[in-house]
Amino acid sequence: MINTEKHYLCVENYQRIMKIALIGYGKMGKEIEKIALSRGHEIVSIIDINNRQDFSSEAFRSADVAIEFTAPSVAYGNCLEAFKNGVKVVSGSTGWMGEHGDEMRRLCQEEGKTLFWSSNFSLGVAIFSAVNKYLAKIMNNFPNYDVSMVETHHIHKLDAPSGTAITLAEGILENLDRKQKWVSGTLTAPDGTVSGTTDCAPDELPVSAVRRGEVPGIHTIKYESDADSIIITHDAKNRSGFALGAVLAAEYTAGHTGFLGMNDLFPF
Numbered sequence: 145m146i147n148t149e150k151h152y153l154c155v156e157n158y159q160r161i162m163k164i165a166l167i168g169y170g171k172m173g174k175e176i177e178k179i180a181l182s183r184g185h186e187i188v189s190i191i192d193i194n195n196r197q198d199f200s201s202e203a204f205r206s207a208d209v210a211i212e213f214t215a216p217s218v219a220y221g222n223c224l225e226a227f228k229n230g231v232k233v234v235s236g237s238t239g240w241m242g243e244h245g246d247e248m249r250r251l252c253q254e255e256g257k258t259l260f261w262s263s264n265f266s267l268g269v270a271i272f273s274a275v276n277k278y279l280a281k282i283m284n285n286f287p288n289y290d291v292s293m294v295e296t297h298h299i300h301k302l303d304a305p306s307g308t309a310i311t312l313a314e315g316i317l318e319n320l321d322r323k324q325k326w327v328s329g330t331l332t333a334p335d336g337t338v339s340g341t342t343d344c345a346p347d348e349l350p351v352s353a354v355r356r357g358e359v360p361g362i363h364t365i366k367y368e369s370d371a372d373s374i375i376i377t378h379d380a381k382n383r384s385g386f387a388l389g390a391v392l393a394a395e396y397t398a399g400h401t402g403f404l405g406m407n408d409l410f411p412f
């Protein structure tokens with residue numbers, strides 16, 4: 145049995161103090177700064193929307209790793225800028241890998257760049273994701289259960305469905321033979337207005353989104369038969385789990401190269 149506290153989260157497991165650059169200094173950038181400093185790392189550069197010229201600064205170029213949490217429309221360009229200046233990237237920005245994932249993989253596999261990307265850096269979601277895949281596999285034997293997913297996030301979120309919901313949906317599609325693709329279900333706006341539909345073909349998995357208040361992130365997967373429901377939920381209480389995971393990923397990335405992900409960090 146792995147003791148995750150000891151195995152993954154102890155400062156002593158990582159002897160090397162890193163120079164970290166932050167790209168994006170919003171909710172996540174600030175949370176990551178706190179955790180990185182508490183683990184003894186140094187923040188050498190902070191790039192936000194107003195000082196993008198600093199990508200070529202000596203301070204930025206001295207970083208072992210840049211941690212990027214910005215927005216769907218700018219994440220790709222930020223990674224390219226960091227690569228151009230010889231800095232490895234850990235990115236948690238969502239809503240851009242669908243379009244740019246192949247190119248990022250190519251840059252890492254053929255041109256020596258390094259990117260660690262995950263739609264969700266929390267240990268809890270890594271565990272939840274493993275449970276999700278296992279449950280989907282079991283459900284191949286039980287065709288009377290149909291599956292759907294709902295994610296709930298704060299009203300500031302720019303993308304829907306969430307990156308985590310897409311990754312979880314991909315985990316179901318890989319393991320549940322009767323589902324071929326995920327589709328957007330309903331979208332519940334901050335004022336409670338509902339658009340879209342969860343009516344879909346039998347081989348489609350509907351993923352619905354709710355935008356409400358300041359919710360850090362809830363993901364629920366439901367299997368339903370005429371007799372009962374089986375529901376699994378991950379509910380983030382705050383952003384500390386995402387931020388700790390991003391710093392752990394940066395510590396891992398400093399010593400590795402290529403296109404990296406949560407399976408490298410938590411290989412269970």
Ligand SMILES: NC(=O)C1=CN([C@@H]2O[C@H](COP(=O)(O)OP(=O)(O)OC[C@H]3O[C@@H](n4cnc5c(N)ncnc54)[C@H](OP(=O)(O)O)[C@@H]3O)[C@@H](O)[C@H]2O)C=CC1
Pocket residue numbers: 167168169170171172173191192193196213214215216218222235236237238239262263264265266386
């Ligand atoms: N993978 C994971 O575990 C998690 C992923 N996320 C994802 O991370 C991203 C950021 O989330 P969050 O921190 O909550 O968002 P915020 O909006 O709080 O922060 C984003 C920051 O990026 C800045 N920014 C915008 N454009 C640029 C740019 N071109 N260059 C540099 N900085 C820029 C914004 O500046 P300004 O405010 O001036 O626009 C803002 O300070 C989202 O995509 C979200 O989905 C979030 C939590 C966990």
Ligand SMILES: O=C(O)C1=N[C@H](C(=O)O)C[C@H](O)C1
Pocket residue numbers: 238263264297301305306307308309360361362
């Ligand atoms: O925007 C957020 O806040 C979050 N985004 C990520 C996602 O899109 O899955 C991760 C987390 O749920 C918080």
